[in-house]
Amino acid sequence: MSLVAYEDSDSETEAEKTEAPDASGRQTNQLSSSVSCVQHFAPGSTESAHEMHRAGSAGRSGWSRVCEDSPEHYARNSNTDLAPPHCQRVYSGHAAVSVVHRNYEQASSSSTNSGNGFSQKRAHNDSTPTLKGIRPYIPKRLRQENSNRPEKEESDQRGSSDCDVKVTGPGEQALRKTSELIKPYLGSKYKVTEVPKSLIFYMSKHSGPINEIQWCPVLEQSHLLLSASMDRTVKVWDAVDTGCCLKTFSCHSCAVRAARWSSCGRRILSGGFDSMLHLTDVETGKQIFSSKTEFRISALKFHPTESNVFICGGFSPEVKAWDLRTSKVLRVYKAAVQQTLDILFLPEGREFLTSTDAVSRDSADRTIVAWDFQSAAKISNQIFHERYTCPSLSLHPRESVFVAQTNGNYLALFSAQRPYRINKKKRYEGHKVEGFAVGCEFSPDGTLLVTGSSDGKVFFYNYHTSRIIRTLSAHKEACVSATFHPVLPSLLATCDWAGEIKIWQ
Numbered sequence: 001m002s003l004v005a006y007e008d009s010d011s012e013t014e015a016e017k018t019e020a021p022d023a024s025g026r027q028t029n030q031l032s033s034s035v036s037c038v039q040h041f042a043p044g045s046t047e048s049a050h051e052m053h054r055a056g057s058a059g060r061s062g063w064s065r066v067c068e069d070s071p072e073h074y075a076r077n078s079n080t081d082l083a084p085p086h087c088q089r090v091y092s093g094h095a096a097v098s099v100v101h102r103n104y105e106q107a108s109s110s111s112t113n114s115g116n117g118f119s120q121k122r123a124h125n126d127s128t129p130t131l132k133g134i135r136p137y138i139p140k141r142l143r144q145e146n147s148n149r150p151e152k153e154e155s156d157q158r159g160s161s162d163c164d165v166k167v168t169g170p171g172e173q174a175l176r177k178t179s180e181l182i183k184p185y186l187g188s189k190y191k192v193t194e195v196p197k198s199l200i201f202y203m204s205k206h207s208g209p210i211n212e213i214q215w216c217p218v219l220e221q222s223h224l225l226l227s228a229s230m231d232r233t234v235k236v237w238d239a240v241d242t243g244c245c246l247k248t249f250s251c252h253s254c255a256v257r258a259a260r261w262s263s264c265g266r267r268i269l270s271g272g273f274d275s276m277l278h279l280t281d282v283e284t285g286k287q288i289f290s291s292k293t294e295f296r297i298s299a300l301k302f303h304p305t306e307s308n309v310f311i312c313g314g315f316s317p318e319v320k321a322w323d324l325r326t327s328k329v330l331r332v333y334k335a336a337v338q339q340t341l342d343i344l345f346l347p348e349g350r351e352f353l354t355s356t357d358a359v360s361r362d363s364a365d366r367t368i369v370a371w372d373f374q375s376a377a378k379i380s381n382q383i384f385h386e387r388y389t390c391p392s393l394s395l396h397p398r399e400s401v402f403v404a405q406t407n408g409n410y411l412a413l414f415s416a417q418r419p420y421r422i423n424k425k426k427r428y429e430g431h432k433v434e435g436f437a438v439g440c441e442f443s444p445d446g447t448l449l450v451t452g453s454s455d456g457k458v459f460f461y462n463y464h465t466s467r468i469i470r471t472l473s474a475h476k477e478a479c480v481s482a483t484f485h486p487v488l489p490s491l492l493a494t495c496d497w498a499g500e501i502k503i504w505q
Contacts, residue, residue, distance in 0.1 A: 037255060045250070071166075086433075164250040165285030175247075175283060179223040179240045184485045186219055193443035194490040195460050195470045196504035201243030206499035207231040211257050211437070213481050213495045217237075218265035222487050227277065227501060228259035235269050236282065239493060239503050240485075247366040249285060251278045257314075263307040271297030271312060279324060287325050300353075302344040312354065313340030313504055319354055321373070331376045343401060344393035349373060353383075353420075355390040355404065360421050368393075368404060370420055381419045383414065391437040398446045405440045407433050411461070412449060426466045430457040436497070439481040451491070452479030458494055474502060 019341075178186075208231030216224040223240035234249040234256055254274035267288060268280050273296045279289035295316035297338055303309040309330065319333040319340055328340040337356035344353045358366035368390060370379040386391065388408040395402045399421070400416040411428035415421050432452035440451040442463065445479060449461040456475035461468055474482075475496035485491035492504040 037130065047292065050308040060198065072493060091442075091463055102401050108132075113312060129312075135404075163280050163287055164283045166248040167246070172243075174242070175221070175224070175236070178220045181240055182223060182487050184217070185489075189488045190444050190487070193445050193448050193484065195448070195493045196472070198505055199502060200505050201239060201501075201503040201504075202497060203237060203239070203243055203245065203501040204250075205235065205245050208255070208499055209477075209497040210480065210499055210501065211255075212259060212439070212499065213483060213493055214259070214261055215483060215485070215493070217263060217266045217485055219487050221265050221487065224265070225493055225501070226259055226261055227495065228256040228272075229355070229499060230255040231499070232256060232272070234259050234268060236268075237501070239501075240488070240491075241502065247282070247285075249280055251280060251287070252276055257296070258296045260300050260302055260310075263302060263465050269300055269302070269310060271314070273297070276312075277305070277312065277322070284425075289327055291322075291327065292321075299340050299354075301341045301345060304345050304349045306349065311343050312343075313343055315339050319343070330354075331373075333371050333376050335366060335378070335381070337366055337369075339391065342392045346393060346395070346402075347400065348480070351379060353402070355393055357389050368414075368420075380420055381456050384422065385436050386412075391433070392439045394440050394442060396442050396446055397444055403428070403440055403442075403449065405433065405438055405451065409433050411440055411449065413466075426480050427463045428459075428466050430468050431457065431473075434478075436478045436480055438478070439483075442484050444486055448484075450482045450484065452482050452494065452496075455476040455495060457473045458492075474504070475500060 024296055038291045056239050063096070069195070070426055132429055147261065184351075203497070206227065206229040210227050210229045210230050212226075214226045216222050216226070218438050223238055224246075225237040225239035227235045231252060232252050232255060234251070235245050236247045238244050238246055238251075240428055247398040248270065249270075252271065252272040252274050253274050253276075256270055256272040257270075259268055260268070261281075261398055262319040264502045268282060270278050270280065271293075275293045275296055275298065277291045277293060278287055279350045293312065293314070295314045297312060297314040299311075299313040301311050303311070309321060310324070311319060311321050315338065317335055317337050319335070321330040321333070323330050333354075335354070335356065337358040339357045341357060344355075346352060352371055352373055354369050354371065356366055356369065367388075368383040369381045370383060371377070372379055373414075375469045379380050379461040384404060384409065386404075386406070390404040390406050390412075392405040393402060394405075395416065400414050401413055403411045403413050408410055409429065413423040413428075415423070428449060428451070432455050434454040436454050438452045438454065440449065448469070451459050451461075453459060455475055456473065458472040458474045458479055460470045460472070461469060473496050477496045477497065477498040479494055479496050479499075482492060482494045485493070488505075492505055493501065494504065495501045
């Protein structure tokens with residue numbers, strides 16, 4: 001047997017590393033306002049060189065890379081261009097230009113860190129102890145595989161824990177401020193709601209259909225509007241003062257079906273067709289909670305009194321209650337259905353309703369199911385007897401009743417107390433649903449009932465008489481959601497299947 005000493009057995013690999021900008025051949029562009037990427041080396045210059053030499057030819061260079069965010073991970077998985085088309089302010093006669101700040105930092109991809117004079121190559125030292133100066137030979141293929149594995153695992157971990165955030169306009173200031181238009185109404189009783197007539201803002205930065213919009217529940221920050229879209233993004237808008245998009249969150253790899261504000265207004269819970277749940281900090285874009293479910297998500301609702309508990313449903317016969325403090329499932333609610341369309345908590349949160357797609361020609365049971373939140377037991381599954389699915393549910397703000405949007409092109413009124421009987425004397429008809437998940441909602445004072453329509457119109461009903469007060473031609477595509485502002489009287493936000501959001505007053 002003869003032993004051969006390979007003094008420079010890694011020369012080919014090192015030469016390749018010097019020529020290639022990165023192991024994956026990519027360059028990293030990051031937002032300077034919310035993303036930072038830091039490279040730092042292990043402490044100790046001489047000792048670090050020895051440790052790196054002892055690491056053999058596994059390709060570990062003795063330094064670690066810490067990235068607080070990695071938008072390139074999501075850029076590879078999405079072909080969606082998130083550049084905003086326009087945002088027009090109608091009532092003032094001036095265009096409100098939303099400036100996109102694209103101040104990027106380009107990370108250095110060279111193999112040498114010039115800041116501290118320390119080379120990224122593995123250091124060789126003649127004084128490093130070896131077996132008579134001889135090192136065993138490791139095939140080049142194994143060396144390349146081992147050297148690429150740590151970076152790949154680190155990249156996957158970053159992608160699952162951080163969210164790509166794009167900041168547009170004065171985002172941070174607009175998130176923390178209280179609108180001057182809202183201040184006079186804080187602390188005062190809500191006035192009577194009037195039907196809006198004028199278009200205030202027209203916003204169209206989503207490149208896909210919008211599934212849901214919601215005003216921020218914190219009254220001091222209720223100028224913020226949340227939107228979830230099929231273009232895989234969640235956006236936060238200043239929908240009262242400027243009509244500009246403040247932030248865009250690209251945490252999901254598929255369509256975002258549901259997104260909700262937390263009760264504190266600092267976090268956003270989102271779920272989508274990628275089966276992922278994300279709780280994102282609005283200011284930093286960090287993932288506070290992230291979990292993968294066994295099904296595609298279509299409905300999310302926070303508990304009305306327990307701010308750390310939410311219910312998740314989707315393309316599954318199960319509905320799950322989660323606790324954010326433990327990141328675990330609290331309870332599982334099982335029903336013989338295929339999909340949960342919407343979730344509605346009844347007053348005090350002791351009971352909740354789920355609308356499902358369990359409708360056939362011969363049976364209409366389980367269309368709306370009532371659950372006991374604590375015991376996970378079914379209270380009733382025979383609430384709605386007609387053979388139509390109900391894509392959305394809404395609770396009256398002052399009376400113990402709720403409405404269900406049906407695919408029979410009408411809104412049905414129910415009692416919110418057991419046995420949840422339907423009111424056969426009131427039916428809100430005139431709009432069209434036609435298979436869209438058209439949302440409905442009461443005005444804050446409970447006098448009006450507003451709903452979208454598949455023909456792009458918005459219908460306003462008198463809650464007491466169930467008559468149509470006014471019809472608003474709002475969109476060209478199906479209007480899937482309409483929601484009143486919680487503080488400003490008569491301010492309404494609508495969205496459609498073409499990705500447009502409009503603010504009316």
